[in-house]
Amino acid sequence: MAAKTTSATPAQRPLTRTEKVHRALRLAILEQRLTPGARLPEDMIGEAFGSSRTIAREALGRLAAEGLVELLPNRGAFVANPTLEEGRGIFAVRAALERAMVRQLAGRIDAEVARTLHEMIEEEGRLAAKSDAEAIRLAGEFHLYLAGLTGNPLLERYLTEVVSRCSLVMAMYGRPHSADCGAREHREIVEAMLAGDFARAGDLMEHHVEEVAARAQLGARVDCDVRAVLADFAAQMPKE
Amino acid sequence: MAAKTTSATPAQRPLTRTEKVHRALRLAILEQRLTPGARLPEDMIGEAFGSSRTIAREALGRLAAEGLVELLPNRGAFVANPTLEEGRGIFAVRAALERAMVRQLAGRIDAEVARTLHEMIEEEGRLAAKSDAEAIRLAGEFHLYLAGLTGNPLLERYLTEVVSRCSLVMAMYGRPHSADCGAREHREIVEAMLAGDFARAGDLMEHHVEEVAARAQLGARVDCDVRAVLADFAAQMPKE
DNA sequence: TCTGTCAAGATCGTATGCACTATTGCCGGG
DNA sequence: CCCGGCAATAGTGCATACGATCTTGACAGA
Incomplete structure (x- = not known):
């Protein structure tokens, strides 16, 4: 099923x-x-x-x-030119959706799918060192594949959307090589799902997404909301 | 904030x-x-x-x-003519999003907002017995108001969408007066948020949405997937 | 020099027309 | 009576045209 x-x-x-x-x-x-x-x-x-x-x-x-x-x-x-704040919001939504996704999937992964997942994780590891854009795309693929497995069209659509937007945000604010999803974390999640431990799988995934966000946004460059910048400068100006 | x-x-x-x-x-x-x-x-x-x-x-x-x-x-x-299956999927996504929403909101509700929330809940109780369409709309309003409080545009957009679609699904498959959200459950959730107990608030909300889905879909009428229905009838036909 | 006004250009909002595709009912052959 | 092809029709896919709105730069007045 x-x-x-x-x-x-x-x-x-x-x-x-x-x-x-x-x-x-x-x-x-x-x-x-x-x-x-x-x-x-x-x-x-x-x-x-x-x-x-x-x-x-x-x-x-x-x-x-x-x-x-x-x-x-x-x-x-x-x-789209999301602010850092919006970026965080997008990651928050993603974390919530992915948690629900793996909880639903836990214990329902058959052998063949498990093999595919492991292959994807290996591929990630291999390509992590190559082009940055590729790495971002590939990292998303694992998550989107899982989304497809749920058979929930809405979940799939939303995840496609948030993964895209997360890529954009990471490219904007992330440090150069922060996009890789961490093969080890993926592996742990798959383990938990195979074991049918939906609570653990969900928590791992939620944490994983938050972790990616945290890693990526450490080097966050200040976003250019002109109005806000001007307000700052206006406040710093010598009075009168 | x-x-x-x-x-x-x-x-x-x-x-x-x-x-x-x-x-x-x-x-x-x-x-x-x-x-x-x-x-x-x-x-x-x-x-x-x-x-x-x-x-x-x-x-x-x-x-x-x-x-x-x-x-x-x-x-x-x-x-849109969602199948019962799709309807369940939509409710699942909604539960996940609303859980994240109240967890984020817990402990950050100020007095004035709390009063507004309590007013909304009272209003719900008053109007629950009236028109069905009104009840559905009003029930959604509480949830959408909360979404607005998060200041997360994406969360707000997604929730607007899923609440709409949930209304549609409930109208299609729900029993006549199943749309009311249960003022008591809303009250408990607000309590937990005010207490800053984000874990409890999240769990309550997740459970609440699942409960609404369960209540509504008890009387689920069989969904009209023409192909499937035809296959059934074809199989039942006298052979040759 | 600064500010308010205005005209020109850029770009969008909307209407309309034609071509193409899918569906449906009809008709002739089996 | 049943089946396959065909023409009529409905409805979308896309292009183009015109009016509306916003932006920008120039210019006149203070």
């Missing part, structure tokens, strides 16, 4: 243009090719992809729903 | 048409005036609201992102 993988190649319909643009932009943002705060005019996007504004607009709308771009009415779209 | 209410009337810009239609449809779905599974052609919606398909299309897109409508490529939009 917990062995169904998430994608069984569902029809492979030829992808609407909107979706193509959506995916492309999503990737560009997650790989930091489009840096946080960057302006994304509909015209420019349409032109870049050889489509009309209609497409660009719809893609931007979806990205906004995922929290990867911010959509200001009559102003335009910008790559 | 936890006393900021969620909406400080942020500019009140005159609401784009898309948003108006979006809200209207949302309400119609949550009040069950548009029943699950109902077809929602863009033309019809545009005509109904005196707008063009563009508006209808965008509103439907947003509703799809919230999970209130299902969008089938080249087929059209339908009011």
Whole structure:
């Protein structure tokens, strides 16, 4: 009952243009090719992809729903530029969701899935030292695979979203090589799940996510909320 | 730090048409005036609201992102028709999020907010016996108010979504008067939060949500997965 | 020099039209 | 009577056009 993988190649319909643009932009943002705060005019996007504004607009709308771009009415779209505070909030939500996920999964992992999990963990270890972007992506994959196992579409959707946004936050505020998820921690979690110890598995995962957040954000650079900065400087100014 | 209410009337810009239609449809779905599974052609919606398909299309897109409508490529939009299984999944996610929410809030509720909370709980008790739709809406309000207190935009967004969808699920599968949230349980949760007992508050809330789900879904009517039903009937048919 | 006004440009909000896809009912052949 | 193909229809996918709104830079007045 917990062995169904998430994608069984569902029809492979030829992808609407909107979706193509959506995916492309999503990737560009997650790989930091489009840096946080960057302006994304509909015209420019349409032109870049050889489509009309209609497409660009719809893609931007979806990205906004995922929290990867911010959509200001009559102003335009910008790559999401989460504050450190928001970043912490995102990690908090992620921790809550992942705890519930592994609790639900504990004791329902069959042998084949267990093998896949162990393989993924090994792969992580191997690639941890390579490119930073790759490491971030790979780390997310383990978590998303687990999400797929739950068979809970909403949980899966939310996790996809928060994992994406966590990647973004880590890329923004994280120290260079802080993205790796720690193969040892993953292993422990899988152990607990296999043992059917849902309480322990949940606690481990919750702690794991919090730990990743803590590791990454040690080197947090001050975020550029212009208003706040100005307020600070205004307060420091010589009076009168 | 936890006393900021969620909406400080942020500019009140005159609401784009898309948003108006979006809200209207949302309400119609949550009040069950548009029943699950109902077809929602863009033309019809545009005509109904005196707008063009563009508006209808965008509103439907947003509703799809919230999970209130299902969008089938080249087929059209339908009011979401969650299976009982999906309903349980939604409640599971909700339980996880609400647990995290009250844990975070515990010990950070000031006197004024506490009074507001107690007022809301009383109001619930008063209105529980009245209209069913009202009861569902009111029950959600308590939870959403708490979400606003966290100051975590993502948590707030997700909770808004799951509360909506839970309402839908309860309306579909719940017994007539099962929607009330139980003022006593709410009171206990607030007590625990005021006492700063975050572990107890979290557990109470998690249990509370699960309890609501259990109460509501006792009378669960079989969900209409056409394929499955047909398979059943096909198997029961006289052979040859 | 500073400030308020205004016009030009950029960009979004919305409407409309055409092309394409999926569904449905019809019809002829078995 | 049943089945497969075909045409009509409904409805979406996408492009384009126009009006509305916001931003920006220039300019005149204090």
